Amino acid sequence: MQTIKPIIGITMGDAAGVGPEIILKSFEHNLVHESSRAFVIGDASILERAKGFTGSTKSINRISHPSEAKFERETIDCLDLNLLSEDLPVGQVSPEAGNAAFQYLAKAISLANAKEIDAICTAPLNKEALQKGGHMYPGHTEILAELTGTKDFSMMLSAPNLKVIHVTTHVGIIDAINMITPERVLHVIQLAHDTLTKAGIENPKIAVCGINPHAGENGLFGYGEEEEKVIPAVEKAKAAGIDVQGPLPADTLFFRTVRGDFDIVVAMYHDQGHAPVKVLGLEAGVNITVGLPIIRTSVDHGTAFDIAGTGKADEKSLVEALRQAVELAPKK
Structure with a gap:
């Protein structure tokens, strides 16, 4: 047919x-x-x-x-x-x-x-x-x-060898950190999983960014945001059978994803996710609204x-x- x-x-x-x-x-x-x-x-x-x-x-x-x-x-x-x-x-x-x-x-x-x-x-x-x-x-x-x-929706950016989905987007950095919750992070992980599964990627590998430099480095940076906002969501997603890792340091994570270690990155805020995609070329990136x-x-x-x-x-x-x-x- x-x-x-x-x-x-x-x-x-x-x-x-x-x-x-x-x-x-x-x-x-x-x-x-x-x-x-x-x-x-x-x-x-x-x-x-x-x-x-x-x-x-x-x-x-x-x-x-x-x-x-x-x-x-x-x-x-x-x-x-x-x-x-x-x-x-x-x-x-x-x-x-x-x-x-x-x-x-x-x-x-x-x-x-x-x-x-x-x-x-x-x-x-x-x-x-x-x-x-x-x-x-x-x-x-x-x-x-x-x-x-x-x-409940999210912005996903797609470029050759790199897909990024965002927990927050068009808000200031202080507001973004306040808006990040375990529930929101979990929902975006699920959106990433469901979107890639529907696109034909069986059991997609998902990586979650940390909020602070070096993903907080066990409390060295920040005020425990990873432990409070990110880790509970990752643990629940793993318990639901989703192949997810994090929080991981953003400064190396995007390189690892382009290399092929992961299928998609969950970014915490606008510039954390947008900058790596746009480095690959403005003509290559596509913006997809997920959850609509x-x-x-x-x-x-x-x-x-x-x-x-x-x-x-x-x-x-x-x-x-x-x-x-x-x-x-x-x-x-």
């Missing part, structure tokens, strides 16, 4: 950034057409403008519902919300673009909740513009959680206002995000 290609909704993100350009460039890749039925949720006029930045010759097909999409190689279907003027300044923080980025995502979530698309793939938004546009969220992940009614009732993948880079409008932005992360959206989408 032939598998039906999944329908992927690509949100434009912040239209003043590189999102429109990397979307146009992505549709030049055979992978996008051969593995999925992808269309854009955004502003068609902005895509038309971005053709001048990238040299794309694709025609833009304005649609009002996914059922109207053509899914043809020389056409890019755009569910046109018509929120922005085509003279929107490029490379600048804009409340209008921030609001539009939110509306694109809200529309995608509505379609996914209604099973009219199989997965969402997001181009980057700008947090300052988002909040100036009236939407007080730290980023995509928190919007997705609220609009799907999800309370819908599939969402994203580029792991920002709006790159400094090069927006130049056509220089690299689309490889978006192509990889699309590929992983296809892999994770329900099979039909």
Whole structure:
């Protein structure tokens, strides 16, 4: 039986950034057409403008519902919300673009909740513009959680030879340490195990970072955070049959994981997990929100206002995000 290609909704993100350009460039890749039925949720006029930045010759097909999409190689279907003027300044923080980025995502979530698309793939938004546009969220992940009614979720970053899942993300370091609890750490370990198992990795090997340097080194660093917050979770996960080790020193753990010792790392806070992935290359990383009732993948880079409008932005992360959206989408 032939598998039906999944329908992927690509949100434009912040239209003043590189999102429109990397979307146009992505549709030049055979992978996008051969593995999925992808269309854009955004502003068609902005895509038309971005053709001048990238040299794309694709025609833009304005649609009002996914059922109207053509899914043809020389056409890019755009569910046109018509929120922005085509003279929107490029490379600048804009409340209008921030609001539009939110509306694109809200529309995608509505379609996914209604099973009219199989997965969402997001181009980057700008947090300052988002909040100036009236939407007080730290980023995509928190919007997705609220609009799907999800309370327990986590951010997973995926790059070649390295997957990282986070206990906390977009909060300050002091707040992050306060938010780390044995219950939260255990839940993220379970999310890591379940996600990789569904992806076909039997009995995945999971490593858990310490909070302090050298994972506290038996109380030498910190105030017993590992003993209070991490060790009880690891012990419960082991008792449940999960192959997990930790807390381990973060300064060597990521090297060991890239070497092949582990399948995924549980990071305690944003920079602990993000920095090693981004060292491997911004074009290689993909952001996946784990724990949602819908599939969402994203580029792991920002709006790159400094090069927006130049056509220089690299689309490889978006192509990889699309590929992983296809892999994770329900099979039909």
